[in-house]
Amino acid sequence: MTEQTQNPNPEEQVETTENIETTPTIESLQEEIAQLQAQLKDEQLRALAAKQNIERRHAEELQNAHKFAGTAFAKEMLPIKDFLEMALQDTSGNFDALKTGVEMTLKQLVNAFNAVHIVEINPIGQTFDPNLHQAMKTEENDSVEPNTVIAVMQKGYTLNDRILRPALVATSIAKL
DSSP states (O other): OHHHHHOSOHHHHHHHHHHHHHSOOHHHHHHHHHHHHHHHHHHHHHHHHHHHHHHHHHHHHHHHHHHTTTHHHHHHHHHHHHHHHHHHHOOSOOHHHHHHHHHHHHHHHHHHHHHTTEEEEOOTTSBOOTTTEEEEEEEEOSSSOTTBEEEEEEOEEEETTEEEEOEEEEEEEOOO
């Protein structure tokens, strides 16, 4: 009877021993905490390095974007420079050929402007707009409404809807 009370079922005793062996000790928990802290520190360092790499790459890309922003326009301008140099080298004295060459060069320039979204502002007959035009003088004129652009001294230009240069204009006023 004493044997049964002390050890009624040997399987239960094994289970109890297993439970005791799997219960973590303070030392094992401290070791696990130290490992997790080291892993966390490593992941933080890797994340910081990744962040610094992204910032560096972004700064380089931004610098290159500023540095080479005019590349498309420059490529469009090269043939125009070539045409102008050829015109200056012409010693034939043929005015019509020179005029034709200048017209072709101007056409190439207009195409280059279109390729990079430079739009001409030529506002004759339009109502004066201080956002697009700069009034240089006014003239009395009854044939058009007051505040109408009647002459353009210098055309203006926009780049992607941003003013590069306003058009210099003369506007009408009513006769006094």
